[in-house]
Each structure stands twice: as C-alpha cells, then as structure tokens.
Amino acid sequence: MKLTILFGGASFEHEISIVSAITLKEKLSAFDLTFIFCDSDHTFYLIEQNKMKAITFSKGEHKKMPCLVLQNGAFVEPKKGMFGSSKEYKDIVLNLIHGADGEDGTIAALLDFYSIKYIGPRVDACTFSYDKRYTKYLCEAVGVKYVPYEIAHKDELSNLSLSYPIIVKPSRLGSSIGVSIVKDESELDYALDVAFEFDSVVLIEPFLEGVKEYNLAGYYAKGTMNYSLIEEPHKEEFLDFDKKYMDFSRSEQVLKADISEKLEKRLKSNFDKVYRGLFEGALIRCDFFVHNDEVLLNEINPIPGSMANYLFEDFSAVIEDLSNALPHTKRIKASYEYIHSISQAKGK
C-alpha cells in the first residue's frame, strides 16, 4: 500500500515529529512510503528515504531537496524549466505533525481544502483536543468525567479556589511542555510564568494523589471501533519533556495493563463517547486517570507519538484498515439559481 508521511511543522514538537516519522519508517516498512517534511517556515520538502535521519533536518540538508506545493488533489513538484514536467504525489497522507499545525486544525483544513485524503483528526476534532479547555467542554457535553479545572489568563489576576498541590499547564500544548507541579503558594508565580511563556491561557488542576493512569488508543474502521491494548504507563511524578521525547520513538509492543474486565469496559465506553461523531478518520490515544473509582479523561492525543504503534499487535493492518475508512468530504457545488432568478426578474 502507498502512503505519504507528513511530518515536521512549526511547533514546539517539531523534533518529536521527526522522531515519530523515523520510527514509522521502520514500523511500516511493508508500505510504499513517501516522506514530506513541513519545515518551520511552512515550505514542504520531499525527503529521500535514505535521508530519513534526524541529522538531515538538524543540519538543514532538507533544504537542498525538492520543494512541493499544494494543488487540487496532490502535493506537486513544479516542473523545472520550459520542458520539464511536474510530478504529483496523490497518496493518502498520514498527518504525523504533532502539536501546532498538525493538531490545531491547520493541516487538516489545508488537506481538506485541496481534497487530499488523510489519516488524522479533522478540524473540529482538533479544536476539541488541542486546547485542553475545549476537551473539558467536550467531556461535559458527552458525559465523560474530567479533572476539575480553573483558568488563568495572562495579565489578569486570578483567584484560585483549588487547594495545593496543583498542576499548572499551558492550555494548548502537549508533551508536558511548560507544565509544573506546584506544592504551595510560594511556587505558584514561577509556575505561571513558565506556563505563560507558551500560552496566554493556563489551566490549573488539582494534583490528584494516588491516581492510576491508563492509555487506550483506538480508531473506527470496518464498521466498528477498534481498540489497542490498554497500557499503564511508567509513572513518575509526571513525564517530563525529555522522557516523553524518548517515548515518541517507541516501537516495541508493550504489556497489557493488569486491570479488571469491568474497568477495561469502562475505559472503552468513555473512549467511545469521546470519539464518535468527531474523531472518525483518526487514530487517537486517550489518557485516562482512575481516581476514587472514577474514570476521568486526562487528555486526548489526536496524533499520538509514533501513532501509538506499540499498543497494537499488527500496526500495518491498523493503518491499512483506517485508510479504507476515511470520512467522505463531499465538496459542495455552487449554484446560481437565485442570481439567475433575480436577473430574470430584472429582465436582463
């Protein structure tokens, strides 16, 4: 099967996306892969297979490779000179741009506009997963429990009513960037400053003691929801950026969490409520907390690191099934019915 991996992006997770793409190159070696890199200046480059190494990008060698532009139905390498011909890349795209661009709806809208089929979250799905506030709005509406929260805005005094310890996080970033655990009031200002470095809106949540964390990935294909195994991630106080970064290159299948059948069902049922009618076309990972026997959604990763391949037994089959289950986006045709009827009424 042919597949284009789109990675990079103007995001704090730019490097992580490169690591993800390199991991998937190995993991999807049975596929006929094309690699398209979105540089942080938003130029697209076609990357040769044998140059799919981290050093290619950190050294800027990609800038010597062919530039691509978006046209209706394809990424296109424009013709060179008078007599050259342009090359089109029309395969299904796997959107592997983590963070800004990839997960905030930009790339989804771009591919929709140019009628390029893709695996990944659609625009609305991005809105509800990229900004952690909006994930809470979604949970409230579909009946999924979540960690309570307060909002702090930059340059506005906030009166916090949560009691310490708390977690302070930028509303719109993943991968633990800018996140702090605050044990008492003396640490708060610094934590807020750090978080406001990355976003003008900051979320404050209670730090829940004795919480268990479970990760579950899944996607809709072949007329049904398909789930990964459930992992209980290694838990330190929380994963910092360095550790999460290494996490993005994971390719070994993990061990199934040792949980009751009942809890497994509850996690899957919560996953369903979040996914249905919104995330079709994407493979997402939901990170749940279990606290005082309640299942809480912590966050949605609509483009998880290396597509959470390590949670699936046969990852190639997952991608193949998903690429056969992409949502249809019918482009609306313009009609000139009213203009015609007005012109007629005016007699011209």
Place this chain on the structure above:
Amino acid sequence: MKLTILFGGASFEHEISIVSAITLKEKLSAFDLTFIFCDSDHTFYLIEQNKMKAITFSKGEHKKMPCLVLQNGAFVEPKKGMFGSSKEYKDIVLNLIHGADGEDGTIAALLDFYSIKYIGPRVDACTFSYDKRYTKYLCEAVGVKYVPYEIAHKDELSNLSLSYPIIVKPSRLGSSIGVSIVKDESELDYALDVAFEFDSVVLIEPFLEGVKEYNLAGYYAKGTMNYSLIEEPHKEEFLDFDKKYMDFSRSEQVLKADISEKLEKRLKSNFDKVYRGLFEGALIRCDFFVHNDEVLLNEINPIPGSMANYLFEDFSAVIEDLSNALPHTKRIKASYEYIHSISQAKGK
C-alpha cells in the same frame, strides 16, 4: 486603507457571499479594495472592480480572469512566460465566505498557514459557531443560556422527548437552509429527510411561542468591546432562504430596537461571554431570543451577511479599527536541541 475582500467558496451560501461582496463594494467605497473570488472548485481568481456583478459569476466570466495561488504572506499571480514577473497581493483579507469554507475553519487555517492577516473568525471560533451543537457546548461552558435541544443522527432511530411544535435543522448550515417547523408527528419524517439532505447530524429544538428575537453585532478593538445597535428583525414564522438571501444585500442602517436599558445590558453581557478569548479578530452577530424573561443565544454568525454593516453608524471606521486589532499569531520556530544532544551523546 487597502483591503482584500475574499468571497465565494464551495458552500450552499456561495451566491450569498457574492451578494455580500457586491454590497460591501458600495459600502466600503472609501477603501482601496481588491476582490479575490474562491470558486467552488477552490481556484482563486482576481476579479476586476468593474466586473463585480452577480452575472460575472453566474455566466462563468470570472474563469477568464487571473488565477492566484497562496504563498507565504500573499496571494500571488504567477509570472507568465520566462520574462514576466509575479504580482503579490499582501493586503489584509476580509473573509467574506459564508457557510462552508469560510465559517468552518478552512479559510482561517489556510490564511494562518500562509501568514496572511485577516478579519474573520479563527479556527477554534469557527468550530464553535459553524456547528450548532458546539455552540451549545460553548454556551454551557461560558454560562450563556440556550434553547434546549436533542440530536438525531442519520440512519439511527431517535426517541424524541421534546413536545411539538419543534424546529428541525441541520447542525452545520446557516441561512435557514434545510430548516423546518414541525407541528405534529405526521410531519416529522419529511422534515428529518429534508434536514439530512444537508447534514448527517440534525438538531431538534422546541419551537418557542411568543419569543422575541434581537440581533447584536460587535467586535473587540481599541482595547474594548464595540457593539452595534440592537435590531429586532422582522419576524415571520421564520425567515426562509429567499428572504434571508435578500437580507444579505442590506445596506441601509436599521432602527434601534425599542428595549429597556436593562435588557440591552443583558444582551451585551451575554455577547461578551461568547466573544471573549475566542472571536478576537472577527466581527460577529449574535442572534438572541428572549423568552419568559430569559435571554437565550440562538446562533452565532461569525461572518454575518454583508458584515451586518446596516447595524453600524460608521461601517468604514469599524473595519479600519478591527483591522488594527487583529490577533498576533506568532509562528513557532523549530529547535533541534534534542536531536543535537542525542547526536552528541552518540558521539557523532
């Protein structure tokens, strides 16, 4: 002041957008305007001023005009032949594409990606206004009351608990397209069929008797919220597409609704809750219902017909102020810090 009006789009409101653009050509005659038309096949055309007539588009004459492509910072007319030069259109864009493309986040994402400044709703703002379900989610979260609703999905039996009469509407369309008032059960199936023609998700609301409707537009600029006058629109059972269509060419200023100062304050305070932190950069119109002394948000028009110019005293000043208050979108620079540190650790 220079301004580019972007209109058209692949939407059921394609024609309405043309009418809006023609109306604004007159209303903003003091501006140095450029007109860019997005055809329903997603080709952009540069339209000559004197061709800004409905008949240009219904006859397909625009197809003879110059095609533009998106590049970093501008719409560009590519150079012709070996020795021509390309022309760039870099002015602030007024997104005047109603419905799909313009209001669903697609155009916003496109302009964001190519770093073109624009007046109009950003991606998240589009998500929360284009789909009427998500407008309800937003209201719930920010503490604005709304008309209660139920959801019907295509090909799924629904048990309705609302009592007749009800309104049946596609979740994602404006301008009354596909909307029916259903007086009893015998009319329900037909109304659902009509609505499902346009969307796979349908909203069902009670038809509120004795409701008053008030429209209020506004925008954030010069450090404050700026409101239009409040209009009580002509109310028939509800405006059908033909009537709304004519509505889009309005340019005469309307009369202020005769309401108490207290109600005016309540409408503005509800407008604020919806707008703040989400709609910055856009001039939106909120349509409110007042029912049993409660203020309910009916819908948000993030790109109102002809920009609701008829609700403002000095519409040119409005657009000028707004164009000086567009949100900054700082593009994130990629860093290769981690890749460098890994390369060093590996000793290569």
